[in-house]
Amino acid sequence: MSLLEINNLQTHFFTSGGVVKAVDGVSYHVDRGEVLAVVGESGSGKSVTGLSVMGLIDAPGRVVGGSIRFDGREIANLPGHAMRQLRGARIAMIFQDPMMTLNPVLRVDTQMVETIHAHREMSKSAAWALCRDTLGRVGIPAPDERMRAFPHQFSGGMRQRVAIAIALLNKPDLIIADEPTTALDVTIQAQILHLMQGLVEEDGTGLVWITHDLSVVAGFADRVAVMYAGEIVEQATTDSLIEAPQHPYSRGLIGSVPSRNRRGARLAQIPGGAPPALNRPEGCRFAPRCAYRMAGCDAPQSLRNNVRCWRADELPAFDEVPA
Amino acid sequence: MVYVIRRLLQAVFLALVMSFLVFTGIFAVGNPVDILIDPEATQAERVRLIAQLGLDRPFHEQYFVFLGNVLQGDFGNSFVYNRPALGLILERMPATLELAFAAIVIAVVLGIPLGMYAGLRPGTAGSQTVMAGSILGFSVPNFWQAIMLIMIFSVMLGWFPVSGRGQVGEFMGIRSSLFTLNGLQHMALPAINLAIGHLALVIRLARSGTQEVKAQDFIRFARAKGLREPRIVLVHLLRNILIPIVTLVGMSFGGLIAFAVVTESIFAWPGMGKLIIDSIRQLDRPVVVAYLIVIVVIFIILNLLVDLLYSLIDPRIRLDGAKQ
Ligand SMILES: Nc1ncnc2c1ncn2[C@@H]1O[C@H](COP(=O)(O)OP(=O)(O)OP(=O)(O)O)[C@@H](O)[C@H]1O
Ligand code: SF4
Ligand SMILES: [Mg+2]
Numbered sequence: 001m002s003l004l005e006i007n008n009l010q011t012h013f014f015t016s017g018g019v020v021k022a023v024d025g026v027s028y029h030v031d032r033g034e035v036l037a038v039v040g041e042s043g044s045g046k047s048v049t050g051l052s053v054m055g056l057i058d059a060p061g062r063v064v065g066g067s068i069r070f071d072g073r074e075i076a077n078l079p080g081h082a083m084r085q086l087r088g089a090r091i092a093m094i095f096q097d098p099m100m101t102l103n104p105v106l107r108v109d110t111q112m113v114e115t116i117h118a119h120r121e122m123s124k125s126a127a128w129a130l131c132r133d134t135l136g137r138v139g140i141p142a143p144d145e146r147m148r149a150f151p152h153q154f155s156g157g158m159r160q161r162v163a164i165a166i167a168l169l170n171k172p173d174l175i176i177a178d179e180p181t182t183a184l185d186v187t188i189q190a191q192i193l194h195l196m197q198g199l200v201e202e203d204g205t206g207l208v209w210i211t212h213d214l215s216v217v218a219g220f221a222d223r224v225a226v227m228y229a230g231e232i233v234e235q236a237t238t239d240s241l242i243e244a245p246q247h248p249y250s251r252g253l254i255g256s257v258p259s260r261n262r263r264g265a266r267l268a269q270i271p272g273g274a275p276p277a278l279n280r281p282e283g284c285r286f287a288p289r290c291a292y293r294m295a296g297c298d299a300p301q302s303l304r305n306n307v308r309c310w311r312a313d314e315l316p317a318f319d320e321v322p323a
Numbered sequence: 324m325v326y327v328i329r330r331l332l333q334a335v336f337l338a339l340v341m342s343f344l345v346f347t348g349i350f351a352v353g354n355p356v357d358i359l360i361d362p363e364a365t366q367a368e369r370v371r372l373i374a375q376l377g378l379d380r381p382f383h384e385q386y387f388v389f390l391g392n393v394l395q396g397d398f399g400n401s402f403v404y405n406r407p408a409l410g411l412i413l414e415r416m417p418a419t420l421e422l423a424f425a426a427i428v429i430a431v432v433l434g435i436p437l438g439m440y441a442g443l444r445p446g447t448a449g450s451q452t453v454m455a456g457s458i459l460g461f462s463v464p465n466f467w468q469a470i471m472l473i474m475i476f477s478v479m480l481g482w483f484p485v486s487g488r489g490q491v492g493e494f495m496g497i498r499s500s501l502f503t504l505n506g507l508q509h510m511a512l513p514a515i516n517l518a519i520g521h522l523a524l525v526i527r528l529a530r531s532g533t534q535e536v537k538a539q540d541f542i543r544f545a546r547a548k549g550l551r552e553p554r555i556v557l558v559h560l561l562r563n564i565l566i567p568i569v570t571l572v573g574m575s576f577g578g579l580i581a582f583a584v585v586t587e588s589i590f591a592w593p594g595m596g597k598l599i600i601d602s603i604r605q606l607d608r609p610v611v612v613a614y615l616i617v618i619v620v621i622f623i624i625l626n627l628l629v630d631l632l633y634s635l636i637d638p639r640i641r642l643d644g645a646k647q
Binding site for chain 1: 548551554562636
């Protein structure tokens with residue numbers, strides 16, 4: 001039994017323009033101590049999947065189908081108070097823009113201590129000390145002083161460390177990190193990545209790492225789930241996905257990572273853009289952009305051997321594809 | 324500290340400019356001699372009185388004499404009451420202040436929760452009622468509201484007296500009708516009348532602030548931390564919508580004091596507003612001048628207080644007004 005098991009999840013937004021099927025039958029699982037990377041272009045439904053797990057989908061959105069099992073217990077559409085007890089205690093989430101995730105008018109210590117007190121009784125001084133130690137653990141210098149500072153007195157990278165510290169406070173079993181490094185400089189990105197890797201290894205935490213940047217994933221994630229237009233189009237271990245991507249979309253993603261262009265060729269880009277969420281192709285959703293499209297691709301595609309493409313087996317091996 | 328001193332110097336300068344404008348304005352309006360001197364008086368008596376009042380001297384000299392007196396706290400005697408003008412005004416100030424204070428408290432204590440509710444639950448019947456009410460409070464003229472209040476609550480229901488200030492009680496050295504039941508009964512209608520327009524404004528500000536802030540990432544993060552809803556709303560949200568509301572309250576408090584005229588007239592509330600209307604009618608120059616300068620000073624003090632409050636609410640704002 002995995003720590004988190006999402007099965008055929010459907011999260012839809014009921015807008016005036018129609019029903020946006022942001023997440024349309026997504027399944028993935030994460031074990032304790034495992035890192036799952038979820039990659040895909042903007043709008044593919046990565047965040048909405050994560051927020052569904054957290055029970056943080058607001059109207060007009062709703063989880064309309066499928067199951068989310070956490071530690072053996074069904075948590076999709078759990079009543080509000082029960083979900084609140086899980087949030088921030090057993091499942092934590094970190095967001096993309098560290099400039100926006102901390103409340104600008106509250107001191108860091110306030111925002112940390114309240115996270116503990118939302119979930120357990122602890123004396124103020126003990127909670128404060130725990131928060132300070134956690135700040136130290138995520139590599140913030142002079143944590144005693146920094147506890148009393150306001151968010152605007154930190155750099156972006158340091159703020160993200162504060163957010164990570166907050167996520168760690170209640171020793172969660174699972175952390176969902178939604179592009180936590182995207183807004184940061186490349187060098188800071190690497191530091192944060194390294195930090196997270198160390199932390200989840202120490203604590204045996206399960207980690208869902210959402211990103212649209214495949215180059216971040218290698219050497220960090222155990223497995224990768226590739227999302228496209230509300231669906232998972234391929235799931236594989238990181239090594240096999242990078243060495244031998246099956247789905248034409250995964251191939252395109254890998255081809256567009258700079259280090260893959262061994263022969264010094266220009267960066268390959270997938271032509272076109274993702275289909276509008278309200279008007280997706282009937283058959284394979286990637287078809288309008290796919291170089292391997294044929295007549296049979298007009299039928300809806302289902303996952304077979306973790307790849308959502310009926311031609312996957314007959315496509316040429318990845319290395320033969322000109323970069 | 325440097326900041327406070329600079330602000331005070333600015334305030335003094337502002338008060339000087341205002342005193343000059345007020346003096347010039349009054350100088351232009353009319354010659355008090357015509358009112359003060361008995362039309363039967365001889366030419367010699369006229370000249371003597373004009374010289375005695377200093378009205379024969381050039382304008383700038385008159386201004387400096389006036390300024391010198393003001394600096395000593397002497398605004399001259401009221402032509403009508405023949406008593407110090409400043410004293411007349413200060414006597415009536417508590418009545419106006421307590422009315423404005425009660426109105427602001429009503430506007431804030433009702434307006435913030437109603438506005439936040441409307442912002443958090445848009446589209447519900449409750450929030451639509453609140454917003455419709457705020458449009459009404461906004462657009463119906465003040466005097467008409469006053470008349471309706473009197474009609475319904477005094478005349479028809481008989482709950483509140485029609486006019487006057489009622490008993491005054493004393494608490495911690497402050498004398499105010501806030502401290503007696505009878506005083507409160509007298510104050511209820513004029514305070515509500517004065518409050519309605521601002522209540523509508525506070526509701527709108529609280530609602531738009533709530534809608535803006537609730538969509539921010541830090542609110543989502545607060546929920547992701549598993550905080551309880553009351554803490555999210557009362558701490559994370561409320562703290563962030565206070566700034567525009569504090570501005571409004573600070574600014575409108577001055578306005579309430581200066582322009583309580585209509586309400587005070589209708590409810591025969593013995594405050595500064597009623598005094599000033601009477602004084603203007605009677606060309607009582609010293610009282611009008613003293614009143615305007617008192618109002619300017621009140622505005623300056625309120626501005627200073629609002630700035631100080633900002634820096635308490637939002638740590639990003641330093642006292643010199645720059646945003647980090
Ligand atoms: N409140 C909402 N109302 C309507 N549609 C929504 C809402 N929130 C998300 N969506 C839709 O859900 C789809 C998936 O959004 P999601 O944020 O999960 O994408 P993402 O993969 O995280 O992209 P990004 O890389 O930009 O973060 C988008 O097409 C978006 O239009
Ligand atoms: S099903 Fe067809 S169109 Fe879709 S990815 Fe496979 S080959 Fe391309
Ligand atoms: Mg996203």
